Amino acid sequence: MARDIDAVIAALKVALQEAERSDDVFWKVKASNRWIDQLPGAWLGRWRHLRLAAEYSDGQSGRDEFIGHVRATLAYLETNREAIRGMRAWSWPLRPGQTGRPADPIEAEFSEVTPPDQKQLPKPRKGVRVVK
Secondary structure: OHHHHHHHHHHHHHHHHHHHHOOOOEEEOHHHHHHHOOOOOHHHOOOHHHOOOOOOOOOEEEHHHHHHHHHHHHHHHHHOHHHHHHOOOOOOOOOOOOOOOOOOEEOOOOOOOOOOOOOOOOOOOOOOOEEO
16 A cells, blocks of 8 residues: 555656656646556545546546646655555545444334325335334
């Protein structure tokens, strides 16, 4: 896991150097986004704020914007390297605010309410378990 962050930082530095040496006006955003997608938990969308959006339909952006974005991304990753190393690639629950342990079951009874013009449905054979 720690090697992943170091590898991503090294790859982004190479992409930045290539963009800085180039005289092209446009640059493919895939050159940085493919490395950001290698960070732990990227498949959950954890690092979507680091991804560069293409300005044009062919997946390109201005080279100056690309360089500025990659520099900012590198600064963020290098500053938070230790915190990222401590992160798990994925964790349950995926929604914030949940503790991760199952909730205790609630004992409850239900009765079906049907309009007077419909027949009463048969009661289920098995008990129903409700989790809060």
